[in-house]
Amino acid sequence: MRDFLEFEKPLKELADRIDKLTKSEPDKPAVQRLIRILKTRLARMEHDLYSSLTPWQRTQLARHPQRPSIVRYVNLLFRDFIELHGDRTFGDDHAIVGGFASFEGRTVCVIGHEKGQGVKDRIRRNFGMPHPEGYRKALRLMKLAEKFHRPVITFIDTPGAYPGVGAEERGQAEAIAKNLFSMATLRVPIVAIITGEGGSGGALALGVADRVLMLEHAIYSVISPEGCAAILWNDASKAPEAAAALKMTSEELLRLGIVDEVIPEPLGGAHRNHEAMAAQLAKTLSAHLSALEAQPIDNLLADRYEKYRRMAAVATPHTSSPECLPPS
Amino acid sequence: MGWFTKATSSDTEKGKLNIVEGMWRKCPHCRAIIYRKEIERNEQVCPKCEYHFPLSVPERLAKLVDEGSFEEWDAEVSPMDPLGFVDSQPYRHRLQSAQEATGQKDALVIGKGRIQDIPLTLGIFDFRFMGGSMGSVVGEKICRAIDRALEGHLPFLLVTTSGGARMQEGTLSLMQMAKTAASLAQLDRARLPFLSLLADPTFGGVTASVAMLGDVILAEPRALIGFAGPRVIEQTIKQRLPDGFQRAEFLLERGMIDAIVHRRHLRATVGTILRHLTVGR
Numbered sequence: 001m002r003d004f005l006e007f008e009k010p011l012k013e014l015a016d017r018i019d020k021l022t023k024s025e026p027d028k029p030a031v032q033r034l035i036r037i038l039k040t041r042l043a044r045m046e047h048d049l050y051s052s053l054t055p056w057q058r059t060q061l062a063r064h065p066q067r068p069s070i071v072r073y074v075n076l077l078f079r080d081f082i083e084l085h086g087d088r089t090f091g092d093d094h095a096i097v098g099g100f101a102s103f104e105g106r107t108v109c110v111i112g113h114e115k116g117q118g119v120k121d122r123i124r125r126n127f128g129m130p131h132p133e134g135y136r137k138a139l140r141l142m143k144l145a146e147k148f149h150r151p152v153i154t155f156i157d158t159p160g161a162y163p164g165v166g167a168e169e170r171g172q173a174e175a176i177a178k179n180l181f182s183m184a185t186l187r188v189p190i191v192a193i194i195t196g197e198g199g200s201g202g203a204l205a206l207g208v209a210d211r212v213l214m215l216e217h218a219i220y221s222v223i224s225p226e227g228c229a230a231i232l233w234n235d236a237s238k239a240p241e242a243a244a245a246l247k248m249t250s251e252e253l254l255r256l257g258i259v260d261e262v263i264p265e266p267l268g269g270a271h272r273n274h275e276a277m278a279a280q281l282a283k284t285l286s287a288h289l290s291a292l293e294a295q296p297i298d299n300l301l302a303d304r305y306e307k308y309r310r311m312a313a314v315a316t317p318h319t320s321s322p323e324c325l326p327p328s
Numbered sequence: 329m330g331w332f333t334k335a336t337s338s339d340t341e342k343g344k345l346n347i348v349e350g351m352w353r354k355c356p357h358c359r360a361i362i363y364r365k366e367i368e369r370n371e372q373v374c375p376k377c378e379y380h381f382p383l384s385v386p387e388r389l390a391k392l393v394d395e396g397s398f399e400e401w402d403a404e405v406s407p408m409d410p411l412g413f414v415d416s417q418p419y420r421h422r423l424q425s426a427q428e429a430t431g432q433k434d435a436l437v438i439g440k441g442r443i444q445d446i447p448l449t450l451g452i453f454d455f456r457f458m459g460g461s462m463g464s465v466v467g468e469k470i471c472r473a474i475d476r477a478l479e480g481h482l483p484f485l486l487v488t489t490s491g492g493a494r495m496q497e498g499t500l501s502l503m504q505m506a507k508t509a510a511s512l513a514q515l516d517r518a519r520l521p522f523l524s525l526l527a528d529p530t531f532g533g534v535t536a537s538v539a540m541l542g543d544v545i546l547a548e549p550r551a552l553i554g555f556a557g558p559r560v561i562e563q564t565i566k567q568r569l570p571d572g573f574q575r576a577e578f579l580l581e582r583g584m585i586d587a588i589v590h591r592r593h594l595r596a597t598v599g600t601i602l603r604h605l606t607v608g609r
Contacts, residue, residue: 173535176537313407
């Protein structure tokens with residue numbers, strides 16, 4: 001059963017009407033004709049709705065409870081996945097899943113946020129909000145990947161790093177910082193895929209990469225629209241305005257050079273067809289991974305450094321600075 | 329502004345308060361009301377509880393580097409408005425008023441100087457400029473300071489006081505965390521020391537990138553340091569936070585920082601650490 005979001009209500013009404021007609025008198029030619037007309041109308045409505053989504057509507061798609069997550073992608077994209085647990089220091093954080101798997105004949109290290117499926121699992125996984133031990137587990141696995149020359153693929157989908165007492169006591173900030181620092185010079189190719197919600201530093205801690213790919217309706221932001229609205233507007237209900245102002249959609253981030261490629265989603269979002277989504281993702285991932293593997297690692301590291309070094313919008317009045325991003 | 333322009337109606341209404349605020353200062357930590365001159369004589373430190381009041385960049389430099397040794401770099405590097413960001417007011421207006429208030433283009437001053445005769449590169453945050461938030465200019469200038477440290481084989485000292493990444497530059501601000509961490513990794517490979525001094529307050533994206541990456545991490549007494557702000561945590565866990573939570577002393581106890589240094593001893597301590605890490609290698 002498909003979940004409809006608030007803004008999808010008109011679609012639901014029409015879909016329900018078609019359903020009802022199909023169940024009532026499907027053999028009558030007049031009914032059949034009506035169903036055909038309504039189905040065409042529904043298709044047009046869907047097309048119109050999904051091609052003009054607001055940033056806030058896309059935020060809701062990015063957070064959709066049925067949106068595929070790393071556990072789903074691992075099943076659809078990889079073979080022989082072995083999950084590895086724990087940071088060897090404090091514990092195992094279920095908000096981050098990691099391990100090794102085969103992808104098109106090679107072994108890769110797979111790491112990502114997992115929000116969970118169903119209430120119990122979601123609670124166990126803290127709704128995808130990691131503690132420091134989650135980031136330290138991720139780093140431990142990346143170092144393993146480096147040791148055994150396996151590329152790293154990360155799946156990003158988190159509201160953010162967990163803001164709690166234990167997280168602060170155990171060094172949430174240090175854990176994130178250490179990942180940024182280590183990923184910048186990790187001597188294997190890294191591909192990061194923002195699949196759902198790219199929530200600030202908690203997302204970036206898995207997101208320093210040679211290629212950053214982003215699903216069409218995913219979001220990636222310095223702060224949640226709710227948090228931004230609460231601080232700048234003093235009113236969390238202004239989240240839709242904040243979502244637009246923060247320019248957190250895939251097209252905007254592609255334009256800013258923060259994301260390297262946007263991966264199109266099935267009509268209505270990735271949750272509507274997990275298999276089609278995974279197939280599209282596999283195709284893009286495969287191309288990028290092969291291109292990265294063909295390069296000497298030192299070139300890759302130099303490019304990785306340069307890519308981040310150039311990310312800025314600054315003005316220097318006396319010298320034109322070609323290294324800086326144009327404002328456009 | 330001349331003294332004669334100051335007599336506005338709001339001033340006469342608040343006249344009494346102004347006198348109090350002018351001569352006396354309330355310590356935000358122990359809430360004691362203290363004679364302003366006494367705080368100034370005490371290196372801007374509360375004589376009751378040792379809380380270290382925020383310093384302006386010139387005040388910080390005067391207490392930290394050898395007299396006359398500081399030379400600023402890239403003061404003209406200015407912020408842009410890459411998102412065309414508007415909340416209750418446009419980002420451009422916020423920048424303009426912060427620039428007018430501070431005389432600086434953005435929230436970080438970088439340059440070179442000497443501490444106890446040891447040459448080094450420095451970066452100093454200014455909390456008065458939009459809460460010391462890190463956008464493109466702050467990130468860029470940290471990286472430029474590191475570039476110069478690499479060129480000149482110099483140590484790098486960063487003094488942080490910041491609310492975190494700057495919302496008004498969106499995901500570009502987030503990327504400054506990755507960018508500065510990548511530059512620090514270069515410094516690390518060159519075996520040049522990076523000292524991080526955390527002043528009150530240091531939060532969010534600044535803590536979760538440059539601030540916590542120091543080879544040696546120092547903090548000022550009572551400084552609030554963390555990833556998530558205390559209000560956000562209280563709202564999330566729906567409990568009151570324990571006393572002293574996220575203070576420098578709390579971080580020291582949990583093994584997150586190397587030492588807490590009183591302002592009076594800062595120059596000598598930094599000098600000693602730099603000598604230990606650089607001399608005779």
